Structures are given as C-alpha cells and as structure tokens.
Amino acid sequence: MQEKEMLRIERLTKIYPGGVLANYEVSFSVNQGEIHALVGGNGAGKSTLMKCLFGIEEITSGQIFLEGKEVCFSSSQDAIDHGIGMVQQNMMLVPSFTVAENLVLGMEPHKGIFIDKKKCIEDTEKISQRYNLKVDAKKRVRDISVGMKQKLEILKAMYRNAKVIILDEPTAVLAPQETEVLFQQLRKLRENGFTIIFISHKLGEVKALCDRLTVLKGGRAVGTYNVADVTEKDISRAMIGQDIAVSYEKNVGNLGEVLLRVDNLRYKDYFGAQKLKNVSFSLKTGEILGIAGIEGNGQLEILNILTGNLKADRGRVFFRGKDITGRKIRYIRDCGIAHVPEDRAYNGSAMDMSLRDNFIAPALKKFVGFMGLLNRKKIDSYCNKCVAEYQIVSHSLNAPIKSLSGGNVQKCIVAREFTNDAECIVLNQPTRGVDIGAMKFIHNKILEMRSLRKSMLLLSSDLSELQSLSDRIIVIYEGTIVGVIENVAETSEEELGLYMLGLRKDSDDKLMNI
Ligand SMILES: Nc1ncnc2c1ncn2[C@@H]1O[C@H](COP(=O)(O)OP(=O)(O)OP(=O)(O)O)[C@@H](O)[C@H]1O
Ligand SMILES: [Mg+2]
Numbered sequence: 001m002q003e004k005e006m007l008r009i010e011r012l013t014k015i016y017p018g019g020v021l022a023n024y025e026v027s028f029s030v031n032q033g034e035i036h037a038l039v040g041g042n043g044a045g046k047s048t049l050m051k052c053l054f055g056i057e058e059i060t061s062g063q064i065f066l067e068g069k070e071v072c073f074s075s076s077q078d079a080i081d082h083g084i085g086m087v088q089q090n091m092m093l094v095p096s097f098t099v100a101e102n103l104v105l106g107m108e109p110h111k112g113i114f115i116d117k118k119k120c121i122e123d124t125e126k127i128s129q130r131y132n133l134k135v136d137a138k139k140r141v142r143d144i145s146v147g148m149k150q151k152l153e154i155l156k157a158m159y160r161n162a163k164v165i166i167l168d169e170p171t172a173v174l175a176p177q178e179t180e181v182l183f184q185q186l187r188k189l190r191e192n193g194f195t196i197i198f199i200s201h202k203l204g205e206v207k208a209l210c211d212r213l214t215v216l217k218g219g220r221a222v223g224t225y226n227v228a229d230v231t232e233k234d235i236s237r238a239m240i241g242q243d244i245a246v247s248y249e250k251n252v253g254n255l256g257e258v259l260l261r262v263d264n265l266r267y268k269d270y271f272g273a274q275k276l277k278n279v280s281f282s283l284k285t286g287e288i289l290g291i292a293g294i295e296g297n298g299q300l301e302i303l304n305i306l307t308g309n310l311k312a313d314r315g316r317v318f319f320r321g322k323d324i325t326g327r328k329i330r331y332i333r334d335c336g337i338a339h340v341p342e343d344r345a346y347n348g349s350a351m352d353m354s355l356r357d358n359f360i361a362p363a364l365k366k367f368v369g370f371m372g373l374l375n376r377k378k379i380d381s382y383c384n385k386c387v388a389e390y391q392i393v394s395h396s397l398n399a400p401i402k403s404l405s406g407g408n409v410q411k412c413i414v415a416r417e418f419t420n421d422a423e424c425i426v427l428n429q430p431t432r433g434v435d436i437g438a439m440k441f442i443h444n445k446i447l448e449m450r451s452l453r454k455s456m457l458l459l460s461s462d463l464s465e466l467q468s469l470s471d472r473i474i475v476i477y478e479g480t481i482v483g484v485i486e487n488v489a490e491t492s493e494e495e496l497g498l499y500m501l502g503l504r505k506d507s508d509d510k511l512m513n514i
Contacts, residue, residue: 088168171202410431
C-alpha cells in the first residue's frame with residue numbers, strides 16, 4: 001500500500017522569548033494511519049514541537065504541511081479546526097465541570113439560548129460508545145481516575161473531528177493495566193485511519209505500539225526509523241549518544257530500628273468508600289519499603305495521611321516513637337519527613353514561581369542570615385548545586401518553573417526533597433516523566449540515600465522499579481495489606497500481580513508483623 005503523507009514538518013525552529021532554543025531546523029513527516037513516536041531526553045524539545053504543531057506556541061521559522069497544504073496556526077482553535085487534537089502533558093480539563101461539560105466545552109449544543117444539557121450527555125455517551133472509550137458522562141472531572149481523564153481528553157479531540165491526535169506522555173500517569181487498555185484503543189483508532197503522534201520515555205511502549213519513530217536530541221531531529229528495524233538500545237543510543245546500563249549497585253544494608261510506624265489506619269472517603277481498613281506497617285532505618293497496588297486501592301491515602309495531606313478516621317502514626325497523627329504538613333516536614341508527591345504540577349511545585357523560589361520554599365529557615373534577611377548568596381549556591389548535580393536543563397534560576405520541560409520539573413522536586421536533610425522520604429512515582437538517563441540517576445540517588453541510612457517509602461506503578469530498589473514490598477488491595485514480600489529479588493511481576501488483583505493473600509500471622 002502506498003503511504004499517504006498526513007503531516008510534514010519542514011525545518012521548524014522555535015526560540016522562546018528570552019532566547020531559549022527549543023527546536024532547531026526540525027524536519028520529519030508522519031503518514032496517515034500510523035502511530036508515530038517522538039522520543040528524546042528531558043528538554044529535547046518534544047512538547048515544544050507539538051505545541052507549535054497545535055498552535056499553542058508560535059513557530060520562529062519553518063513550515064508545517066497538512067495533507068500537502070501549508071498551514072500556519074495562530075491558535076489551538078485554529079489547529080483544532082484543521083483536524084489536529086492534542087492531549088497535553090499536564091491535562092487541561094476543568095475539574096469542577098462534569099465529564100460531559102468538559103467534552104463539549106466551547107462548542108456546547110444549544111436549545112434556544114440555553115445549553116442543552118441533555119444533549120451534552122447524549123453526545124458524550126454516543127461518542128464514548130463509538131470509539132469504545134468508556135467515561136462517566138455525569139461525574140465531575142475531579143472525581144474520576146487519571147485513566148478516565150485521559151480517555152476524556154482523547155474523546156474531546158474526536159468530538160472536534162481530529163484526524164491527527166497528539167499524545168504527550170499519556171502513559172506516564174497510567175498503571176500498567178490501564179496502559180494496555182489505552183494501547184488497544186489507540187490501535188483501534190489506527191485501524192480506523194487516525195494518525196497518532198505518541199510521546200513516551202518508555203521505549204518498550206514505543207516498540208510495542210508504534211510504527212515509526214523520530215528521535216529528538218538537543219532540539220534537533222536526529223533521524224526517523226521504522227520501529228521494527230531498531231532495538232531499544234539503538235533508540236537510547238540515538239537519544240543520549242551512549243549506552244545506558246540499567247543495573248544498580250545495591251549494597252546489603254542492615255536494617256535498623258523502626259523509624260516510622262503506622263498503626264491500624266482507617267479512612268473513609270467523601271463518598272463513604274472505606275479506602276483504608278486497619279493498615280499497619282513499620283519502616284526501618286535504612287530501609288526502602290515498596291508499596292505495590294493497582295491505583296485506587298488506598299496507597300495514595302496512606303501517603304497522604306503520613307505527610308499530613310489527609311486526616312485518618314482512626315489509627316496512629318509514630319515517627320521516631322513520637323505520635324504525629326493528624327499533624328499539619330509543615331510540622332511533619334520539620335520532623336524530618338520529605339515528600340515527592342505524585343502530581344508535580346499541582347502539589348509538588350508552584351508553577352508560576354521561579355526555580356529558585358521552588359527550591360527554597362519548604363526550607364526557608366535554612367537560608368535566613370544576618371538580621372533575619374534571606375542570604376541570597378547561600379540560596380544561589382544551593383540552587384546552582386542542585387541544578388548541576390541533577391543536570392536540570394534550565395536557562396536561569398529566575399525562570400518560572402513552568403517554563404521547564406516536564407521531566408526537568410520532576411528532577412527539581414526530587415533534588416529539593418533529597419537535599420533537605422530528612423530522615424525519611426516518601427516517594428510517589430519518583431521517576432515519572434524523566435528520561436532513561438535521569439531515571440538511572442534518580443535510582444542511584446535513592447540507593448545512595450539508603451546507604452546514608454535514610455528510610456524511604458516508595459510507591460511506583462513501575463514494578464521493575466519497585467523490585468530493583470525495595471528491601472521489602474507490601475502489596476495493598478482494597479484498603480488492606482494482602483502481602484509482604486521479604487525476598488524481593490526472588491519475586492516476579494506475575495507474583496506481585498496475583499496479590500495486586502486480590503487473588504493471593506498472605507497468612508494473618510505474617511501480615512500482623514510487617
Ligand atoms: N514557556 C517556555 N519558556 C522558555 N523556555 C521554555 C518554555 N517551555 C519550554 N522551554 C524550554 O524549551 C526546552 C524544550 O522543552 P520541552 O518541554 O519541549 O522538552 P521535552 O522534550 O518535552 O522534555 P520532557 O521529556 O522533560 O517533557 C527546554 O529547555 C525548556 O526549558
Ligand atoms: Mg515534554
């Protein structure tokens with residue numbers, strides 16, 4: 001079959017105000033009905049390129065051709081009118097609106113002068129069925145899972161008649177099972193002739209899903225390849241310029257005393273669902289305790305209670321023997337519990353504030369000098385050290401953190417939380433959205449912290465990450481700890497999966513002594 005070119009980008013250059021060169025003379029093309037991957041390290045320019053294509057960012061020079069015709073979009077509405085849809089790295093839904101309201105936003109069906117609410121819901125249900133992307137039309141977006149938010153974003157594009165759908169790291173926020181569902185749906189869309197551009201740091205996903213891929217490096221396109229012709233190693237070499245070894249040096253550490261103890265935590269959510277049922281466990285000094293579980297089984301609630309973001313209905317939390325149950329976030333932080341939250345854009349950072357302010361915000365006291373003034377020199381030397389050590393790509397400490405690429409924001413938060421002398425670090429998806437090099441770096445940092453006798457609670461949807469780092473893994477299912485794996489090296493993803501799906505449970509005796 002003759003391939004039909006859907007989209008061509010020709011020598012596209014994007015320089016941000018302030019002089020950041022994000023894309024330089026990038027050229028590549030995407031065929032109709034293919035899933036085309038865009039890969040590259042953090043800050044390589046993937047999101048920028050796609051924002052240019054979607055009319056959110058103005059291109060500095062270069063051309064875009066859609067079905068052979070040159071186009072120039074002045075806004076995302078313009079791009080949408082031409083059949084392009086984009087699901088951005090930070091989703092753009094309105095949390096207080098319902099699914100149906102978000103779907104039709106800006107093009108609401110009317111009955112006279114009023115919005116036809118019934119038709120909104122009908123339209124949502126119809127399109128959801130047609131593309132087999134199931135969503136609850138009447139639920140508010142703030143109450144639905146990330147997986148459903150993503151489906152809604154895709155449906156939004158379909159509702160606006162998109163022919164080309166851009167997905168910027170759609171799987172970063174998904175559990176492995178949800179990723180598989182998303183892939184099935186994307187394959188179906190491909191069969192129906194849709195063209196998909198897929199951004200991901202997970203090369204296994206690129207191999208499993210995509211037809212071709214284009215590699216960006218330092219804002220330039222390095223090359224376009226048939227996925228079948230290259231290995232994951234080839235791709236990472238093209239991205240980074242060197243091989244990345246993925247093994248870790250993990251020394252055998254002796255676990256110390258109990259540092260953190262959680263006793264009989266119970267929690268019922270706003271809707272009356274019992275999210276936690278008598279959860280008890282201990283974290284020892286120098287230990288990495290992994291938590292495995294399918295999203296929504298209570299793991300997030302545990303972390304939120306520990307870090308003061310949520311109040312338990314019953315139960316106690318002890319840190320170094322001291323009762324810290326129900327204490328505020330600041331108090332818990334000052335006790336020595338750091339937190340890398342799951343959602344870097346909303347909880348982890350203040351997106352409009354500068355890189356510098358984000359670095360120092362949780363530990364301002366450390367930087368107060370003579371006469372109670374902030375010691376600017378000390379601040380800058382601390383920030384510069386973090387930027388250098390964590391290889392954060394940014395042009396200035398004054399830049400608002402939202403001008404950093406997604407992976408670089410993640411690196412900032414990790415750098416900040418790892419450098420504030422906490423005894424215990426609560427890590428939720430610590431490597432979400434970072435490239436393979438940065439992932440390895442963060443993994444080694446976690447192990448380095450462990451050799452410094454720090455304790456970590458690690459939540460990750462990446463089972464191989466959990467397995468390679470944790471000393472023990474507890475598995476949570478429907479608000480109860482159903483398994484504890486002491487010999488982590490010998491477990492398998494299949495075994496973990498059995499616990500995660502509620503098909504296996506350890507004896508009560510064993511579960512009493514975690
Ligand atoms: N609004 C902005 N203002 C200034 N510079 C920006 C802005 N947005 C992005 N940049 C810079 O442009 C470069 C490319 O960023 P981009 O977000 O496109 O990277 P990316 O490949 O998507 O990375 P990641 O994998 O981390 O998401 C980075 O150096 C980033 O700091
Ligand atoms: Mg990006």
